[in-house]
Amino acid sequence: MPRPAIAADLPYAPPMLLTEIQAALAGAMVETRYQPVVRLADRVPVGLEALARINHPARGTVLPEVFVPQIEDAGLAGQLTDLVVACAFADMTGAALAPLGLAVSLNFPLDVLVGTTALAQLEARRRAAEIPVRQVVVELTESQPVADHAALRRAVEHLRHTGYQVVIDDVSPAVPGLDQLLELPFTGIKLDQHLVYQLATDRAAVTEVERIIRIARLRDLTVVAEGVETVALWHQLKALGVDQAQGFLIAHALPAAAVPVWLKSWRELPDF
Numbered sequence: 001m002p003r004p005a006i007a008a009d010l011p012y013a014p015p016m017l018l019t020e021i022q023a024a025l026a027g028a029m030v031e032t033r034y035q036p037v038v039r040l041a042d043r044v045p046v047g048l049e050a051l052a053r054i055n056h057p058a059r060g061t062v063l064p065e066v067f068v069p070q071i072e073d074a075g076l077a078g079q080l081t082d083l084v085v086a087c088a089f090a091d092m093t094g095a096a097l098a099p100l101g102l103a104v105s106l107n108f109p110l111d112v113l114v115g116t117t118a119l120a121q122l123e124a125r126r127r128a129a130e131i132p133v134r135q136v137v138v139e140l141t142e143s144q145p146v147a148d149h150a151a152l153r154r155a156v157e158h159l160r161h162t163g164y165q166v167v168i169d170d171v172s173p174a175v176p177g178l179d180q181l182l183e184l185p186f187t188g189i190k191l192d193q194h195l196v197y198q199l200a201t202d203r204a205a206v207t208e209v210e211r212i213i214r215i216a217r218l219r220d221l222t223v224v225a226e227g228v229e230t231v232a233l234w235h236q237l238k239a240l241g242v243d244q245a246q247g248f249l250i251a252h253a254l255p256a257a258a259v260p261v262w263l264k265s266w267r268e269l270p271d272f
Contacts (some may be wrong), residue, residue: 013115015070015077016059016062016066018074020235021067021099022076024054024056025080029057030052030083031054031055032050032051032052032084032087032088032091032256033051033254034048034050034051034251034253035049035051036102036253036254036259037105037245038245038246038266040242040244041239041243043271043272045100045102047102047104048102048104048105049104049107050084050087050088050107051064051107051253052064052068052080054067055230059252064223067167068080074107076112078115080116081112082121085106085125086120089131090125090127090129093130093131097256099260102135103107103134103135103136103165104137105137106137106208107139107141108135108140108154109141110144110152113152114152118154119158119159131166134163136164136165137164137188138164138165139167139168140169140186141167141169141170146176149177149180149184156184156185156186166185167186167188167189167222167224168182168186168189171190171191171195171212172191182212182215188222189216189221189222189224191209191223191224191225193237193247195208195209196227197227197232199237200232200233201221204239209240209242223242224245225237225244226246226247228245228247229247231249234249234272235272243268
């Protein structure tokens with residue numbers, strides 16, 4: 001399969017106007033899609049990552065690679081995060097996802113995670129929806145360097161104390177202060193898809209993944225690989241000791257209603 005488009009591959013799209021962004025966040029343009037995460041050991045689905053889309057009346061479907069940086073630059077990341085949480089919790093209690101009992105991962109940018117209101121809003125929405133805390137995974141998205149490790153530690157410890165799983169996203173050698181970040185009490189890490197792509201051809205990438213996995217094992221962290229597209233890569237990751245995988249080999253990002261259909265077809269597939 002072709003690898004998914006990354007920012008440098010995307011065709012040029014004119015930036016959204018601030019008024020368009022505000023309208024998207026105020027109305028019904030923001031939608032959620034769900035990419036399944038499965039265990040490498042036995043192919044059992046264990047979770048879904050909630051991914052935002054903007055369904056724009058003129059631009060069509062706008063991907064997060066395009067609109068998220070603009071939203072963050074406009075200081076509206078907290079509003080987007082809360083909106084995605086609300087959409088995801090509505091789907092988790094809906095007819096399609098509720099019977100599946102899968103965990104759902106929610107992306108939180110650093111400044112939102114360490115802010116003063118986001119965690120309280122998350123907990124209030126979870127309680128109102130009556131969703132078990134064990135079914136919610138908070139993913140720290142690394143779009144900005146960590147300036148205040150103490151504040152991040154407090155946020156992660158608060159989430160862990162409440163019962164949430166907390167994962168650091170996009171782990172790679174490019175993350176500033178990675179070793180220091182991995183000392184925080186996360187429950188898991190996600191290997192950056194660019195690092196995963198390099199495993200087939202770059203021995204240095206393999207060495208780095210092996211190092212990260214050793215650290216993860218010492219700290220009892222679950223290791224998830226993003227961007228898994230081929231059976232060969234699936235087997236390589238499994239041999240390296242990666243626990244879980246997501247990517248186009250498994251499924252694209254799906255509307256909630258399509259997840260049960262995917263699940264049935266996935267279970268009927270022969271083993272790789």
